[in-house]
Amino acid sequence: xKTEKISExxxxxxxxxxxxxxxxxxxxxxxxxxxxxxxxxxxxSAQIRKDLAYFGEFGVxxxxxxxxxxxQHLTKILGLTEKRRVAIVGMGNLGLALANYNGFSAHCxxxxxxxxxxxxxxxxxxxSGLEIQSTQSLRxxxxxxxxEIVIIAVPASAAERVLxxxxxxxxxAILNFAPVHLHAKPGVKVKTVDLTISLESLxxxxxxxxxxxxSVDSREFLRPEAGANGAAG
Amino acid sequence: xKTEKISExxxxxxxxxxxxxxxxxxxxxxxxxxxxxxxxxxxxSAQIRKDLAYFGEFGVxxxxxxxxxxxQHLTKILGLTEKRRVAIVGMGNLGLALANYNGFSAHCxxxxxxxxxxxxxxxxxxxSGLEIQSTQSLRxxxxxxxxEIVIIAVPASAAERVLxxxxxxxxxAILNFAPVHLHAKPGVKVKTVDLTISLESLxxxxxxxxxxxxSVDSREFLRPEAGANGAAG
DNA sequence: AATTGTGAATTCCTTCACAGCC
DNA sequence: GGCTGTGAAGGAATTCACAATT
Numbered sequence: 140x141k142t143e144k145i146s147e148x149x150x151x152x153x154x155x156x157x158x159x160x161x162x163x164x165x166x167x168x169x170x171x172x173x174x175x176x177x178x179x180x181x182x183x184s185a186q187i188r189k190d191l192a193y194f195g196e197f198g199v200x201x202x203x204x205x206x207x208x209x210x211q212h213l214t215k216i217l218g219l220t221e222k223r224r225v226a227i228v229g230m231g232n233l234g235l236a237l238a239n240y241n242g243f244s245a246h247c248x249x250x251x252x253x254x255x256x257x258x259x260x261x262x263x264x265x266x267s268g269l270e271i272q273s274t275q276s277l278r279x280x281x282x283x284x285x286x287e288i289v290i291i292a293v294p295a296s297a298a299e300r301v302l303x304x305x306x307x308x309x310x311x312a313i314l315n316f317a318p319v320h321l322h323a324k325p326g327v328k329v330k331t332v333d334l335t336i337s338l339e340s341l342x343x344x345x346x347x348x349x350x351x352x353x354s355v356d357s358r359e360f361l362r363p364e365a366g367a368n369g370a371a372g
Numbered sequence: 373x374k375t376e377k378i379s380e381x382x383x384x385x386x387x388x389x390x391x392x393x394x395x396x397x398x399x400x401x402x403x404x405x406x407x408x409x410x411x412x413x414x415x416x417s418a419q420i421r422k423d424l425a426y427f428g429e430f431g432v433x434x435x436x437x438x439x440x441x442x443x444q445h446l447t448k449i450l451g452l453t454e455k456r457r458v459a460i461v462g463m464g465n466l467g468l469a470l471a472n473y474n475g476f477s478a479h480c481x482x483x484x485x486x487x488x489x490x491x492x493x494x495x496x497x498x499x500s501g502l503e504i505q506s507t508q509s510l511r512x513x514x515x516x517x518x519x520e521i522v523i524i525a526v527p528a529s530a531a532e533r534v535l536x537x538x539x540x541x542x543x544x545a546i547l548n549f550a551p552v553h554l555h556a557k558p559g560v561k562v563k564t565v566d567l568t569i570s571l572e573s574l575x576x577x578x579x580x581x582x583x584x585x586x587s588v589d590s591r592e593f594l595r596p597e598a599g600a601n602g603a604a605g
Numbered sequence: 606a607a608t609t610g611t612g613a614a615t616t617c618c619t620t621c622a623c624a625g626c627c
Numbered sequence: 628g629g630c631t632g633t634g635a636a637g638g639a640a641t642t643c644a645c646a647a648t649t
Contacts (some may be wrong), residue, residue: 144578146640147573154572158551170607180553183642185611200609217572218579225571236469246568258534282452288574300638311591312574314567316621318391320413328577330570334473335479336545337563338458339387339450340380341521341545342480344561347378367594379618405630416620418633425632433631436626 147188153213155180160210172203224251226286228301229293230260230271233316237290238265251284261318272300278308288312295319302329387444388413389420393443403491405436417472457484461494461534462506463524467551470523484517507534511541521545528552535562536540 159179163171173184173191191197191209194216198204214220225248227234238253255261263271272280273285280291289305291298291313298317305313306327315321315331323329392412396404406424407545424430424442427449431437433471447453452531458481460467471486488494488509495505514522522538524531524546531550538546539560548554556562 148640150573150576151569154554154569156574158568174608184608184644185464185644186640188608188610189641192556196610198609201607202649203608209434216576216579218575221571223571223575223578223582232469236465239465243571246571277543287578288571312578314574320388324417326582328574330497330574332565332567332570333387334565335475336384336387337478337547337565338476338481339390339452339520340383340545341561342456343383343386343449343561345520345545346449347410349559349599369512382620418620418622419631421631422619422633429632431631432627433625434629436630442648553619 143193146194149193150217152182152187152190153217156172156190157213157217157219159327160206160213163206165212168206170203170205171209174196176204186327219247222247222249223288224284224286225288225290226250226254226281227290227292228254228274228277228305229291229297230255230263231258231292231294231347234290234292235265237292238267238269246372251286252280254280268280277304281305281308281310285311288314291315291317293317376426378426382604384451385415385420386422386450390446390450390452391424392442393439393446396439397443399465401439402435402489403432403438404442406431414430452470455480455482456521457517457519458459458484458521458523459483459485459517460523461487461489461507461510462524462530463490464527467525468498469524471500471502481521484519485554488515489573500555507537510537512542514538514543520544522548524548524550526550535593548584 156176157177158169161361173187175191176182185223186199193203195212197209197212220315227250227364230238230253234255238250250267250269253265253269253271254274254277255271260271261273265271280286287310289304289310289312293301293303293315297317298315302313302315302321302323306324311327311342312328312361313321313323313327315329316334317331318335321329321331333371389409392409407419408419409415411558418474421431424437428445430442430445437481458476460483463471463486467486471483476483483500484503486498486502486509487510488504491579493504494506498504511530513519520543522543522545524534524538526534528550531548531552532554533562535546535548535554535556539557544560546554546556546560546562546564549567550564551566551568554562
């Protein structure tokens with residue numbers, strides 16, 4: 140167990156391993172080797188062992204990793220032992236879609252509040268029973284509902300202002316869908332999902348026939364460069 | 373102008389530069405230095421110059437880059453001179469939200485077809501006028517409509533099958549929202565946007581109080597690791 | 606025999622620092 | 628003087644390869 144700084148690339152991979160372990164456990168598999176795990180994701184087995192070794196010695200030499208055991212360790216490392224409460228700001232198409240998406244609850248995230256500043260939307264109740272509230276009550280509601288993570292789904296022009304409101308309310312973890320670079324305060328983490336960049340990256344790929352037409356799932360969050368020829372998954 | 377392999381991190385940053393140049397041009401700014409550009413994104417100015425230098429000598433020493441000129445070069449490099457036709461497979465909440473999202477057309481992407489295999493949805497027409505079609509006609513429609521990019525917005529269990537159909541129809545660029553690792557054939561690029569990983573990454577951040585509470589917009593698609601202690605300085 | 610955990614080697618990416626040019 | 632383009636240096640992430648362990 141080291142105290143080095145853990146790269147975000149490593150923690151992203153831990154998420155992937157955890158998902159796979161959930162499936163393996165459901166399938167009744169008891170142990171898995173780093174090699175077998177690596178083959179599922181086009182990763183190197185040493186990388187998996189290193190990722191895990193940052194947090195402890197979870198494996199058994201000559202055997203591999205006990206699925207149930209490792210699953211539990213990763214769940215704890217990723218802070219997923221208890222539900223985390225999430226609010227969404229911006230109830231346009233995307234915000235609504237996320238609010239109605241059921242996959243979150245299965246993964247320890249619970250939508251606890253919805254905000255918009257359009258008077259025509261405030262007061263509307265979704266299928267889930269949650270009511271859209273005014274952004275004017277954002278601070279109060281976030282604190283009362285113990286919201287830990289906020290999803291920003293407003294237009295780019297409003298995103299920075301929302302970030303300020305949200306951090307002023309004490310939130311330290313933000314998932315931003317607005318296509319803009321946000322300036323976060325120290326101690327606050329902003330993850331931006333930028334669909335324009337993703338699409339333009341595909342456009343670049345189409346425009347520049349790769350000399351060596353290798354491919355793979357290009358998830359740049361698993362490897363610094365996947366894709367191109369790389370992987371990414 | 374080199375022939376080295378261009379990293380996906382570089383092309384992602386080109387998208388960011390282009391967006392900024394669009395704003396600068398609209399604001400009537402004529403030239404910009406790598407230093408000024410770098411400050412907007414917490415990047416190093418040498419990195420920007422290097423990114424651009426892979427593709428040519430676009431700058432003028434002592435002056436900087438002419439905004440209109442560089443904008444045009446980047447548009448061409450990213451293959452954005454003509455509209456790219458996009459299809460969406462899976463008309464659940466997310467697929468619908470993406471289909472109704474207007475930001476695409478502004479960025480040279482045009483939704484050309486929508487697919488689902490739920491008979492209750494097939495034949496439905498969206499606001500845009502586009503009709504949801506059966507996945508059984510996927511190949512035919514994709515070829516007739518000259519679709520170059522497909523967005524997969526189906527459940528994880530169906531994603532691999534959809535990928536096969538789509539690549540069989542000749543599509544080489546896929547944006548995948550299903551939380552699963554897809555296995556792409558050579559010459560095919562898959563970019564996966566995985567919300568579960570993003571949220572779990574935030575959960576990890578909350579669960580592991582960073583010793584040095586520095587922060588930054590952690591877009592791992594701009595730097596191998598942003599955030600944590602990343603860019604701040 | 607099989608597989609982990611890890612130092613060393615490698616590869617890749619970023620930053621420095623300065624020559625070259627406007 | 629100011630700024631680009633770039634070789635060299637530095638840093639970070641991945642992979643190799645093997646000792647340690649069951």
